[in-house]
Amino acid sequence: MSRARQVAAAAGVVPVFRPGSSALHAARAGVATAYCAAFALVAMLFTNPLIVGAVLCAIVAAGIAGGVGRELASTAKLAVPLALLVTLINPLVYREGDTLLVRGGEFLGRRMDITLEALAAGGLAGLRVLALALAFGLFSAVVDPDAVLRLFRRVSFRSALTASLATRLIPILARDATRMSDAARCRPEPPGRGAVARAALAGALERAIDVAAALEVRGYSRARRPARRRTAWSRHDLRVGLAALVIAAAAVAAAVGGVAAVEPYPRVEVALGPPELELAGAIVVAALAPLAIPGARLGVARA
Numbered sequence: 001m002s003r004a005r006q007v008a009a010a011a012g013v014v015p016v017f018r019p020g021s022s023a024l025h026a027a028r029a030g031v032a033t034a035y036c037a038a039f040a041l042v043a044m045l046f047t048n049p050l051i052v053g054a055v056l057c058a059i060v061a062a063g064i065a066g067g068v069g070r071e072l073a074s075t076a077k078l079a080v081p082l083a084l085l086v087t088l089i090n091p092l093v094y095r096e097g098d099t100l101l102v103r104g105g106e107f108l109g110r111r112m113d114i115t116l117e118a119l120a121a122g123g124l125a126g127l128r129v130l131a132l133a134l135a136f137g138l139f140s141a142v143v144d145p146d147a148v149l150r151l152f153r154r155v156s157f158r159s160a161l162t163a164s165l166a167t168r169l170i171p172i173l174a175r176d177a178t179r180m181s182d183a184a185r186c187r188p189e190p191p192g193r194g195a196v197a198r199a200a201l202a203g204a205l206e207r208a209i210d211v212a213a214a215l216e217v218r219g220y221s222r223a224r225r226p227a228r229r230r231t232a233w234s235r236h237d238l239r240v241g242l243a244a245l246v247i248a249a250a251a252v253a254a255a256v257g258g259v260a261a262v263e264p265y266p267r268v269e270v271a272l273g274p275p276e277l278e279l280a281g282a283i284v285v286a287a288l289a290p291l292a293i294p295g296a297r298l299g300v301a302r303a
Contacts, residue, residue, distance in 0.1 A: 015071035015141035022066035022142070023290045026236040029147035035240050035287075036139035038247040042283060043131035045251050047124045048260035050272055052131050054280035058287035059134045065291040068141035075137030082133070083126035090122025091115065096265040121264035165211065173204050239290035246286040254279050 019025060024032050042055050063072040091101075097117025104112030177200040184190050233241075254260060260276045263269040 015068065015075055015137050017141060017144050019144075020067050020142070023236045023240055024062065024066045024142040026234065027240040028231075028234075028237050029143055030151055031237045031241040031244070032143045033139060033148065034244040034248075036135050036143070038244040038251070039135040039138070039287075040132055041248055042251040043128050043135065045255045046260050047128065047262040048270060048272075048276060049124060049127060050270075050276050050280050051260045051283070052124075052127045054283045055131045056127075056134065058284045059131070059138055061284070062287055062291060063134075063138055063141070065288065066138075066142050068138065071141040072134060072137050075134055075140075076130075079130050079133030079137075083130040085126075086129055087119070087122040087126040090125060091118035094118045094121070098266045117264050117266065117268050120268045124262065124264070169204075169207065169211070173200070173207070176200060176203055176207075236290070243286045243290045247283055250279060250282050250286070 024035065027035070039055050039059055043052060046052060060069075060072060063069050091114040092112065095113050095115060095118065097115030099116035100113060101116050101119065102112075102114040104114065177196070180196055180199055180203070184196050254275070257275075259271070259279060261269075261271045
């Protein structure tokens, strides 16, 4: 693992990719990305708590099976407060609903009444935010960012190089800013936050100039698009890709068919029938199928 990734992992800010032996790690980057994107797609299409809860269960189970449960836990520490914030803000902004819970006073000419329906809608929105955050956390933990960038280098290799450098420099710049802040507090008269921020920005620009000069010397300005290389699909690619396709297809078909409908206003109405149970079960089973097969963790042998 590079020094930048070690810094990011130690800081616990975002999940950091580490090579592993699970099917998600062994699958090619495009397939693993599609697998994580399928969870995000379901969370964006549905508000039904049963479906979103199934997505959360599938993500957590996939993370544990893939050996990245600790990384998902760090993502949850950031996502849960955000979800709670969404839950609390919604009833303060919207007053629709027939069931009044709190009759507040007026603030800036607006009644601060809180209804059960607005609170429930906020909770459903917060649950979706949590599912989306965990889906991106799973992606960050099991998909190699270098492999993702290589997918786009034939389209725009300079942009891929820029993104690759940014992913490595951001943790380093954060470390530099932390050290500057610690050094500032050790002075008899600590400078203000603005001065520390300007110093960190100046250091970032100076580091960027050094990196650009080094790349220029090494001939990156004359780079050309690389030749296309074709590799056979492994059994992990096929299994994980099929799971992503099943999840996405089932979600789109259910959304078109009106399954798992939710109407929060004027009264909360949530569909919890057999179609919703079948969809939730299909999501969980399809998500865990490629990870539950014993042969899925034995390597990357090509089919």
